[in-house]
Amino acid sequence: xxxxxxxxxxxxxxxxxxxxxxxxxxxxxxxxxxxxxxxxxxxxxxxxxxxxxxxxxxxxxxxxxxxxxxxxxxxxxxxxxxxxxxxxxx
Amino acid sequence: xxxxxxxxxxxxxxxxxxxxxxxxxxxxxxxxxxxxxxxxxxxxxxxxxxxxxxxxxxxxxxxxxxxxxxxxxxxxxxxxxxxxxxxxxxxxxxxxxxxxxxxxxxxxxxxxxxxxxxxxxxxxxxxxxxxxxxxxxxxxxxxxxxxxxxxxxxxxxxxxxxxxxxxxxxxxxxxxxxxxxxxxxxxxxxxxxxxxxxxxxxxxxxxxxxxxxxxxxxxxxxxxxxxxxxxxxxxxxxxxxxxxxxxxxxxxxxxxxxxxxxxxxxxxxxxxxxxxxxxxxxxxxxxxxxxxxxxxxxxxxxxxxxxxxxxxxxxxxxxxxxxxxxxxxxxxxxxxxxxxxxxxxxxxxxxxxxxxxxxxxxxxxxx
Numbered sequence: 001x002x003x004x005x006x007x008x009x010x011x012x013x014x015x016x017x018x019x020x021x022x023x024x025x026x027x028x029x030x031x032x033x034x035x036x037x038x039x040x041x042x043x044x045x046x047x048x049x050x051x052x053x054x055x056x057x058x059x060x061x062x063x064x065x066x067x068x069x070x071x072x073x074x075x076x077x078x079x080x081x082x083x084x085x086x087x088x089x090x
Numbered sequence: 091x092x093x094x095x096x097x098x099x100x101x102x103x104x105x106x107x108x109x110x111x112x113x114x115x116x117x118x119x120x121x122x123x124x125x126x127x128x129x130x131x132x133x134x135x136x137x138x139x140x141x142x143x144x145x146x147x148x149x150x151x152x153x154x155x156x157x158x159x160x161x162x163x164x165x166x167x168x169x170x171x172x173x174x175x176x177x178x179x180x181x182x183x184x185x186x187x188x189x190x191x192x193x194x195x196x197x198x199x200x201x202x203x204x205x206x207x208x209x210x211x212x213x214x215x216x217x218x219x220x221x222x223x224x225x226x227x228x229x230x231x232x233x234x235x236x237x238x239x240x241x242x243x244x245x246x247x248x249x250x251x252x253x254x255x256x257x258x259x260x261x262x263x264x265x266x267x268x269x270x271x272x273x274x275x276x277x278x279x280x281x282x283x284x285x286x287x288x289x290x291x292x293x294x295x296x297x298x299x300x301x302x303x304x305x306x307x308x309x310x311x312x313x314x315x316x317x318x319x320x321x322x323x324x325x326x327x328x329x330x331x332x333x334x335x336x337x338x339x340x341x342x343x344x345x346x347x348x349x350x351x352x353x354x355x356x357x358x359x360x361x362x363x364x365x366x367x368x369x370x371x372x373x374x375x376x377x378x379x380x381x382x383x384x385x386x387x388x389x390x391x392x393x394x395x396x397x398x399x400x401x402x403x404x405x406x407x408x409x410x411x412x413x414x415x416x417x418x419x420x421x422x423x424x425x426x427x428x429x430x431x432x433x434x435x436x437x438x439x440x441x442x443x444x445x446x447x448x449x450x451x452x453x454x455x456x457x
Contacts, residue, residue, distance in 0.1 A: 039193070040195075040196035040223055041223050047197070047201075060202055061093075063198050064092075
């Protein structure tokens with residue numbers, strides 16, 4: 001389950017942020033913010049993707065780097081939400 | 091305590107004013123009393139506004155230490171779309187302090203605003219970044235209201251005024267420019283000549299007179315404010331109190347039969363480019379109204395006129411040799427996609443007094 005989520009997240013991140021910036025490699029734990037791959041617009045794009053792809057509602061207080069800053073964090077957050085557990089302290 | 095978004099409170103106002111002064115006014119000094127006082131007036135519920143009995147709709151971003159680090163100004167208004175009334179809200183002054191430390195704050199502020207009780211959300215001052223953000227959450231740019239226009243009246247004076255905005259001492263060249271413009275005028279350059287408005291007259295108008303004609307003249311727009319909530323008199327009072335663009339001139343255009351067929355409100359300062367707050371005209375009279383505006387601006391010494399396009403004025407602006415450029419964009423958002431489609435297809439009046447430009451955060455000096 002988590003691997004499927006991670007695969008979809010990774011595919012989205014690569015297509016939407018990595019290739020657009022002309023970058024090639026990104027580790028699953030690497031920070032999207034620190035790498036300059038994502039800004040406020042990217043955050044909104046990512047949130048829209050998560051809501052549409054996984055059928056969950058991302059609450060305002062969950063839009064924090066702890067949930068959205070790397071492929072691993074996004075996948076863990078989505079896995080937590082889809083299993084009914086909010087992944088991060090808010 | 092985690093980061094949070096909430097409605098602005100009175101105690102947040104000093105921090106919001108300090109941020110606004112630093113980010114939008116590029117001031118290094120702490121703001122005096124006037125800016126916080128105005129922000130308090132404009133973001134806390136006031137008589138005459140749609141939200142006078144509600145909690146403030148403007149939002150702040152609070153960091154983990156409890157400090158105000160972000161803000162979005164929200165101004166609710168009731169609008170008419172065809173035969174129905176809709177609740178709308180304009181947003182502006184979106185800002186985040188130290189965005190590198192709060193990378194999600196801007197996104198959260200925008201989402202929080204869009205999740206509000208209004209059916210239609212819009213902003214007439216979206217920069218490139220904001221446009222992208224609005225579009226990512228399903229908003230759209232309205233192309234016909236996302237262009238600025240410019241009409242040069244005195245080319246030399248216009249160049250000096252433009253240069254002086256970047257480097258103030260250039261303004262000493264104004265007398266030289268005025269002389270050159272007299273020569274150009276005498277040469278009769280066709281591109282600079284103003285059109286004919288035979289059969290129409292225009293006169294200065296009091297606020298009461300303007301308030302009486304604006305609702306009539308805006309009826310040619312399918313989407314327009316109801317002009318009751320907020321009341322036009324409140325919006326006008328704000329618009330009249332701006333300092334940076336010069337005095338607000340208010341004039342009504344009459345037909346030969348003495349009927350009001352247009353009106354224009356613009357800020358004028360001799361030797362500078364005039365800024366139009368609103369120009370409204372009955373169908374078929376946008377051209378004469380524009381021409382009246384240009385002639386009046388020239389008569390008070392303005393070297394050019396600038397304003398915002400809208401669907402009713404567009405053709406007349408082209409016919410009057412205006413230059414177009416893209417500055418801020420008009421962005422709209424509605425959770426109801428059929429409403430968004432209707433808004434996109436409507437002749438929409440969303441700028442000036444109908445948008446956010448009436449407020450003094452745009453064009454106030456607070457000195």
